[in-house]
Amino acid sequence: MTTAGSTGRKTPRLSADDWIAAAFDLLTDEGVAAVKIVTLCKRLRVTKGSFYWHFADINGLFEAMSAAWTAESDAYLRGLTELGAAPPAERIEQMTRRLVDHQTWARESAVREWARTHPVVADAVAQLDNRIFEVVQQTLTELGLTPEDARIRAGLLVYAGIGFVESRGSLPTPTPEDIHKMIEVIFT
Structure with a gap:
């Protein structure tokens, strides 16, 4: 029809x-x-x-958008978790490649801005941030870091990623190579 x-x-x-x-x-x-x-x-x-x-x-549309964004993010995290057979460094690399993808960070930035005024979206963002933190921390533990070092470095990576999303357009966009070098700094 x-x-x-x-x-x-x-x-x-x-x-x-x-x-x-x-x-x-x-x-x-x-x-x-x-x-x-x-x-x-x-x-x-x-x-x-x-x-x-x-x-x-x-509001019904906003709720559907929030649910769709959460499902999309959950699918991405499941994909990272399913990469368990891949070397942990490769999983970190995949996360960083997604971060510099223009469409991904543009939407992520818009959703984070929206979360400032919509409690359901704010809750979804907070839950996603915590799940990302857990995945990164687990991956770093698999790389041989102590749980404490993994927690601290996961914080650095996740906070840097959020900062990158929040500062889009106002700071130079790092290349995948730049991000790889930043990760190396964190591990040295």
Whole structure:
């Protein structure tokens, strides 16, 4: 089934995932204040009825976005955990490569900004940060560090990663090689 857009052209019926993806694009491009039903409808060239088919209100969309972001982050962490057979240094390397991926850190930065005003998102971010810390700490322990040294160095890595996300655009973007050298400094 199709719906008529404002141009009279027929567009495919949107799914809830389509709305969530469009909302994330808007969040990343313009910030949480820009994520409005009217703006999304214009961007997607559909009527408000299409939005309300999937969500009761904007808060319903925000909850769905939070759940989607949490699921995406959980899948990434599961992937890291499943790399258990890979050398620990390779797992650390994969985490850093993801950190410098533009799309990843742009969305991460936008979600962290959104978390400042939305308690459900703030809770999801805090839970993710703690899970990342645990994965990094476990990986460093596997590299032969004492539990105390692993905890301290995991803190350095995780805090540096969060700082990188928060400072995007205001400081030079490190290359993967730069990050590799930073990690070497932490281990020496």
